[in-house]
Amino acid sequence: MNAALSRRAAPVLAVVRLDVRLLWRNRTALFTAAGLPLMFAALLLPARGEEIDGRSAALVQGTGHLGFFLIFAVFMNLVSVFTARREERTLKRMRGTALSDAELLGGSVLTAVGMYAAQVLGLLVLLGAALDGRFPADPLLLTAGLAGGAAVFALLAFALSGVTPNAEMAGLTTLPVMFACMAGSGVMFPLDELPDGLREAARWLPLSPVVEITRTAYFGEDADGAAVGLLDGWSHSLYAFAVLAAWIVVGRYLAGRLFRWEPRRG
Amino acid sequence: MNSEPVIHVEGLRRRYGDFEAVAGVSFEVGAGELFALLGTNGAGKTTTLETLEGYRPAHGGTVRVLGHDPHADRRAVRPRIGIMLQDGGFFGDLTVAETVAHWRGFTPRPRPADEVIGLAGLEDRTAVRVRQLSGGQKRRLDLALALLGHPEVLFLDEPTTGMDPAARHATWRIVRDLVDGGTTVVLTTHYLEEAEHLADRLALMHRGRIGTSGTVAEVVAGHGDRIAFRLPEGLPVAELPAPRGAVPDLAVTGGRTVVTYTVGGGGLQPVLYELLRWADEHRVALDGLNARNASLEDVFLSTAEGAAA
Numbered sequence: 023m024n025a026a027l028s029r030r031a032a033p034v035l036a037v038v039r040l041d042v043r044l045l046w047r048n049r050t051a052l053f054t055a056a057g058l059p060l061m062f063a064a065l066l067l068p069a070r071g072e073e074i075d076g077r078s079a080a081l082v083q084g085t086g087h088l089g090f091f092l093i094f095a096v097f098m099n100l101v102s103v104f105t106a107r108r109e110e111r112t113l114k115r116m117r118g119t120a121l122s123d124a125e126l127l128g129g130s131v132l133t134a135v136g137m138y139a140a141q142v143l144g145l146l147v148l149l150g151a152a153l154d155g156r157f158p159a160d161p162l163l164l165t166a167g168l169a170g171g172a173a174v175f176a177l178l179a180f181a182l183s184g185v186t187p188n189a190e191m192a193g194l195t196t197l198p199v200m201f202a203c204m205a206g207s208g209v210m211f212p213l214d215e216l217p218d219g220l221r222e223a224a225r226w227l228p229l230s231p232v233v234e235i236t237r238t239a240y241f242g243e244d245a246d247g248a249a250v251g252l253l254d255g256w257s258h259s260l261y262a263f264a265v266l267a268a269w270i271v272v273g274r275y276l277a278g279r280l281f282r283w284e285p286r287r288g
Numbered sequence: 289m290n291s292e293p294v295i296h297v298e299g300l301r302r303r304y305g306d307f308e309a310v311a312g313v314s315f316e317v318g319a320g321e322l323f324a325l326l327g328t329n330g331a332g333k334t335t336t337l338e339t340l341e342g343y344r345p346a347h348g349g350t351v352r353v354l355g356h357d358p359h360a361d362r363r364a365v366r367p368r369i370g371i372m373l374q375d376g377g378f379f380g381d382l383t384v385a386e387t388v389a390h391w392r393g394f395t396p397r398p399r400p401a402d403e404v405i406g407l408a409g410l411e412d413r414t415a416v417r418v419r420q421l422s423g424g425q426k427r428r429l430d431l432a433l434a435l436l437g438h439p440e441v442l443f444l445d446e447p448t449t450g451m452d453p454a455a456r457h458a459t460w461r462i463v464r465d466l467v468d469g470g471t472t473v474v475l476t477t478h479y480l481e482e483a484e485h486l487a488d489r490l491a492l493m494h495r496g497r498i499g500t501s502g503t504v505a506e507v508v509a510g511h512g513d514r515i516a517f518r519l520p521e522g523l524p525v526a527e528l529p530a531p532r533g534a535v536p537d538l539a540v541t542g543g544r545t546v547v548t549y550t551v552g553g554g555g556l557q558p559v560l561y562e563l564l565r566w567a568d569e570h571r572v573a574l575d576g577l578n579a580r581n582a583s584l585e586d587v588f589l590s591t592a593e594g595a596a597a
Contacts, residue, residue: 036393115376120367
């Protein structure tokens with residue numbers, strides 16, 4: 023059983039090893055995927071002691087970053103990986119080996135998600151150790167929300183790479199999504215501060231449900247600060263999970279339509 | 289040897305938008321055979337090959353590789369074939385040794401790294417980044433990676449393009465050894481010499497179709513052996529003979545008129561005999577006389593011209 027499992031995992035891990043080495047060699051990509059999250063995390067420190075709605079500002083923003091880091095390690099990273107490999111025809115070459123499509127693409131997603139998971143753990147430690155944070159009230163809910171977010175942003179990365187003409191442009195095509203999510207998903211400030219109409223629209227951004235679930239799971243409180251029990255956290259997050267599910271369906275559809283293995287002809 | 293063909297293609301069609309790149313192509317390749325697809329650029333060779341490799345589905349007709357549909361059953365076929373793409377990219381930042389090591393990770397039961405690097409002839413370049421290799425060296429690395437998994441069927445898309453003559457001959461030797469060892473090979477090329485050198489059978493493609501196919505001898509047969517000489521001075525053109533019905537064709541090159549007879553099915557010998565007897569009887573000296581069999585080049589050019597007209 024274990025031997026069979028490791029035989030099946032071997033090709034995926036071979037892709038992971040390649041991805042890690044290539045990311046290490048490409049300092050620009052490494053900065054986007056790991057350096058930017060590090061900077062955002064460091065910027066939490068000066069916010070110590072400030073408060074938003076009776077909560078520590080550093081913790082509110084920090085829990086926002088738990089979701090926000092999906093943009094760097096998963097979304098921007100994968101858009102540039104798939105776009106560059108398509109245009110350099112390395113995707114085509116790798117597809118000519120014994121690797122299946124799922125192993126080939128899954129390996130890169132696994133690398134990205136693994137890197138993101140490490141950032142989440144690091145950030146949780148930072149929140150707890152330096153910013154007077156706590157152990158997440160509902161770790162399972164937290165994991166479910168972040169995993170759903172990872173699925174959404176990986177699928178969106180497949181789709182966006184298909185319409186990104188080359189690796190240099192990947193920095194540009196991902197930028198609107200980054201800014202929209204940074205401003206409109208409650209990462210930096212709670213969505214309550216937005217006017218009504220805008221707030222409802224903002225709740226439908228792909229990152230918004232992730233941030234909402236993350237905060238509920240971390241603080242064990244809803245957005246108004248009322249304590250919620252373990253199961254209540256899940257029922258409070260139903261709407262957010264529905265939005266996530268909708269994005270997964272949309273992302274899956276767009277990825278199927280837009281992702282390309284090879285450059286356009288001519 | 290298996291009686292089932294390793295590759296079976298029947299009525300293959302493949303479009304890009306409105307353009308039909310492959311317009312009904314059929315051929316079979318048996319186990320241990322080397323089959324060459326020849327043609328000008330845009331003839332549909334690469335599209336045909338990439339359909340066989342499973343990169344894209346056929347839009348019409350049937351394609352079977354090792355008994356499977358190579359696109360729908362990629363998982364079954366890919367581990368048993370080797371692919372050398374015409375334009376597959378390398379990760380330029382990896383060294384030769386790193387590239388081989390990573391590719392071995394993608395391949396079940398791979399050849400040892402040393403053997404692969406030896407096949408590529410890159411023993412003294414292992415620490416060099418791939419982007420610094422010459423075009424020919426990249427092609428040899430390409431070939432070596434295609435051989436990594438001991439493939440039963442090997443697809444080579446213009447394998448020696450960009451190689452110097454020494455590398456080309458080394459590559460031919462590797463490919464011939466593989467075929468001797470029982471590997472089935474399909475290659476595309478626009479080097480006629482390469483096809484003549486390697487192919488058991490070949491097909492000439494033009495504009496998405498196969499014009500002629502068979503062994504080199506079969507393809508060349510009936511395409512006219514040639515006899516040529518310089519028109520003797522003072523001899524009226526009308527007095528040229530028509531040995532065995534062959535009609536003289538005149539062309540001026542280098543200020544001299546050259547007479548060429550293209551000989552049909554019967555072969556060179558009887559025509560040449562009649563021509564020489566005529567020359568003897570009329571005491572005519574045939575300067576620059578030469579007689580030669582048709583070459584693949586003649587067939588290639590006439591296929592291209594014929595279809596272009």
